[in-house]
Amino acid sequence: MSTASNILHFPPKKSEDAWWRDRIIHGNALEVLGAMPKESVHLAITSPPYNVGLDYDTHHDSMPYEKYLKWIAPFWKQVARVLVNGGRFALNVAPTSIKDFRPIHYDMARQLRDLGLIMRTEILWYKQTMRRRTAWGSFRSPSNPHIIPSWEYVLVFSKGAWKLEGERGYSDITSKEFIEFSDGFWRIHPETKKRQPFMKSLYESKTRKNPDKIKKDAHPAAFPEKLIYRLIKFYTYRNNVVLDPFGGTGTVAAVAKRTGRSFVHVDVSGKYCEIAKERLKAVGSDQPDLMELRAAVERNAGKPGTPWEKARAELELIKPT
Ligand SMILES: C[S@@+](CC[C@H](N)C(=O)[O-])C[C@H]1O[C@@H](n2cnc3c(N)ncnc32)[C@H](O)[C@@H]1O
Numbered sequence: 001m002s003t004a005s006n007i008l009h010f011p012p013k014k015s016e017d018a019w020w021r022d023r024i025i026h027g028n029a030l031e032v033l034g035a036m037p038k039e040s041v042h043l044a045i046t047s048p049p050y051n052v053g054l055d056y057d058t059h060h061d062s063m064p065y066e067k068y069l070k071w072i073a074p075f076w077k078q079v080a081r082v083l084v085n086g087g088r089f090a091l092n093v094a095p096t097s098i099k100d101f102r103p104i105h106y107d108m109a110r111q112l113r114d115l116g117l118i119m120r121t122e123i124l125w126y127k128q129t130m131r132r133r134t135a136w137g138s139f140r141s142p143s144n145p146h147i148i149p150s151w152e153y154v155l156v157f158s159k160g161a162w163k164l165e166g167e168r169g170y171s172d173i174t175s176k177e178f179i180e181f182s183d184g185f186w187r188i189h190p191e192t193k194k195r196q197p198f199m200k201s202l203y204e205s206k207t208r209k210n211p212d213k214i215k216k217d218a219h220p221a222a223f224p225e226k227l228i229y230r231l232i233k234f235y236t237y238r239n240n241v242v243l244d245p246f247g248g249t250g251t252v253a254a255v256a257k258r259t260g261r262s263f264v265h266v267d268v269s270g271k272y273c274e275i276a277k278e279r280l281k282a283v284g285s286d287q288p289d290l291m292e293l294r295a296a297v298e299r300n301a302g303k304p305g306t307p308w309e310k311a312r313a314e315l316e317l318i319k320p321t
Contacts, residue, residue, distance in 0.1 A: 007273045010266075011035065020264050021241065024253065024280065026273040029245035029266045033078035041082045041264065042164065042240035045231050045252050047092040047223060048072060050104065054221060057269035065102055073111050075245060080115045082243065086164035088235045089117065089157040092125070092223070095149040098137075105153045117157040123184045125152045125227060154186075154231065166237035169297045172260070173233045174309055181234045191222040223251040232259055238293075250276025254283045 010027025012019045020036050051068040054061045063071060079089055089112070093105045105122075113119055129150050137146030158164075173181070228251050232242060238260045244252035247265035249272055256263035257280060267273050293311060300310035 007277055022262050023264065024250065024273050024276050025266045026270050027266060028268050030074055030078060032266045033082055033245055036082050038081050039084045040241060041087060041243045042084055043088045043090065043232065043236045044079050044083065044243040044245065045090045045228060046244050046246050047221065048246050050094060050096050052096050057271045059268060069107055076111055076115060079245060080117055080159060083159040085160040087159045088164065090231045090235065091155045092152055093155065094152040098146045098148060105155060109155055112157050117159055118162065119155065120158050120162065121156045121184065123154040123156065123186055125154055126185060126187045127151060127190045128187060129190065169294055170237035170239055171308060172238050177233055181230045186227065186230065188224050188226045191224050222249045225251055225255055228252050228255040232256060232261060236261060247276060248272050250279050254279050257283050
């Protein structure tokens with residue numbers, strides 16, 4: 001069994017080069033990222049604990065707001081340090097709370113811009129959850145009505161330069177995907193504790209006997225894979241390194257692996273790392289070997305259409321529409 005399929009309990013026992021690459025790392029992200037070499041990651045994607053009192057396995061999710069902002073700032077410094085020049089950081093943040101609203105997306109954007117990162121855009125992730133209305137405020141009266149957030153933000157930053165260097169042959173987004181993803185209003189259903197498909201596949205035999213087990217073991221804030229797929233395809237080349245410092249159940253790692261990228265997954269909870277490990281075991285790469293792909297791109301260079309799409313069609317990774 002390769003070491004990559006085991007959890008690395010930080011710090012690593014042996015000093016290996018790239019000990020962090022393609023690993024599920026159990027530890028405090030501040031220490032783990034601090035030990036990684038600078039400029040080793042092309043895209044970081046994360047959704048940090050929002051400090052809204054969620055029931056995480058180990059993290060305490062309700063601090064006074066100013067204390068929370070001070071707590072999170074050093075993580076951003078480490079994320080910026082490990083990004084390559086031109087590397088991106090996609091930060092998912094939700095508007096927090098309805099009655100006790102905090103402008104967390106503005107405050108974090110400020111923190112990141114103060115570190116010198118370029119804010120390149122914001123994506124609106126429209127979750128379509130308005131059927132679950134629970135907080136009207138003063139119903140049918142202007143005295144104190146509430147807005148219910150049915151969306152989250154993905155704030156996207158670049159380090160040093162707008163452009164990320166990479167070989168053209170390693171860019172694998174299709175024209176259809178590019179056109180769809182470049183519209184910044186993304187309609188994607190969220191994962192919920194009841195609806196985490198990977199949990200069902202991990203615990204199938206146990207859950208048949210005990211259906212409550214999924215809900216009990218599920219993560220309170222897992223990413224939908226579709227959201228991560230879009231970010232990875234839009235912002236990275238194949239064989240780039242994708243990091244999630246607050247990795248939870250391993251959604252970023254799983255999609256990175258499936259799309260032929262390397263991953264770095266960090267979480268302070270051993271339980272979530274265990275779920276991520278099992279989840280990754282079930283994920284193969286849906287991409288061909290890089291050498292095979294490069295040869296196919298070269299074969300298709302003179303033909304009409306983009307050589308990349310022709311190569312992928314030749315390898316039957318996309319069906320012509
Ligand atoms: C919003 S969740 C991320 C969920 C993840 N996106 C997924 O798809 O499962 C935040 C995660 O941060 C983890 N966490 C909290 N403090 C941490 C720290 N200091 N270092 C690493 N992970 C931490 C929590 O255990 C939790 O799983």
